[in-house]
Amino acid sequence: MRLSRFTAYASSLLLAAAAALTGAGAAHADSGSQGAAPAYVALGDSYSSGVGAGSYDSGSGSCxxxxxAFPALWAAAHSPASFSFTACSGARTDDVLNSQLGPLNSGTGLVSLSVGGNDAGFADVMTTCVLQSESTCVSRINEAKAYVDSTLPGKLDRVYSAIKGKAPSARVVVLGYPRFYKLGGSCLAGLTERERTAVNSGADHLNAALAKRAADHGFAFGDVTSTFTGHEICSGAPWLHSVNWANIGESYHPTAAGQSGGYLPVFSRSAS
Structure with a gap:
């Protein structure tokens, strides 16, 4: 029963994950207006590029x-000396290293970054949890946690060191990820409560690793858990897409309200 109910859903998630990774390599820099705020470069994955928020720049293609997105909102409000927006949907740590660091230089004063979720296999985790049994879901999440413990720190170190080498004077803010589900919430179908708890635990585990590596490199960490509390999937006012059949690639991403109400305040505090 579970398999037949969710086969189409899981297949759509797999297609969305493939589409996101296809766009991971492309990156373009856009310059903003002159102003008193420092030169700002926004790096990272779909949580920084703004997938799910709509109003996409046609020139950014699959990115x-x-x-x-919070980087564009911050730049519009603060008029940095320059604004380079190279974050891209589907990006992993290697994509940031290979395709996004071009705008960084000794004059860069501020950098934002969200990356690590795709390295840890977020899309596969969610597909596994939807398509397979509860125990298999929990096992796959534990596998992702083990990757976060064993492999991800070294990948983050390479990215963080490269940023520091190219922009030694910049304030760097590493952004984390929200918990996806309100437990005991309004959802009547989909994942079980045990699976939702395990998914949230995976997000917490990833955030802890990001915060530790950021601190070790002298970077700030922007924890968005509190700003998204009360706005998770299964809440009365979610700031995260659940399954968006009109645009499946936006599933499990922040809405425009999630960017402006969840990410922007945290980044604004951390950037100062």
């Missing part, structure tokens, strides 16, 4: 950079 799906949104004018409603």
């Amino acid at each position: 799906k950079r949104s004018t409603r």
Whole structure:
């Protein structure tokens, strides 16, 4: 029963994951207006590019950079000396290293970054949890946690060191990921409560690793868990897409309200 109910759903998630990774390599820099704020470079994955927020820059192609993403909102409000937006949907740590660091230089004063979720296999985790049994879901999440413990720190170190080498004077803010589910919430179908708990635990585990590596490199960590509390999937006012059948690639990403209400305040505090 579980398999037949969710086969189409899981297949759509797999297609969305493939589409996101296809766009991971492309990156473009956009310059903003002159102003007193420091030169700002926004790096990272879909949580920084703004997938799910709509209003995408057509020139960004499959990277799906949104004018409603927190980097663009911050730049519009602060008029940095320059604004380079190279975050890209589907990006992993190697994509940031290979395709996104071009705008960084000794004059860069501020950098934001969200990366690590795709390295840890987020898309496969969610597909496994939807398509297979509860025990298999929990096992796959534990496998992702083991990757976060054993392999991800070295990948993050390489990215963070490269940023520091190219922009030694910049304030660097590493952004984390929200918990996806409100437990005991309003959802009547989908994952079990045990699976939702395990998914949230995976997000917490990833955030802890990101915070530790950021601190070890002298970077700030922006924890968005508290700003998204009360706005998770299964809450009364979610700031995260559940399954978006009109645009499956936006599933499990922040809405425009999630970018402006969840990410922007945290980044603004951390950037100062």
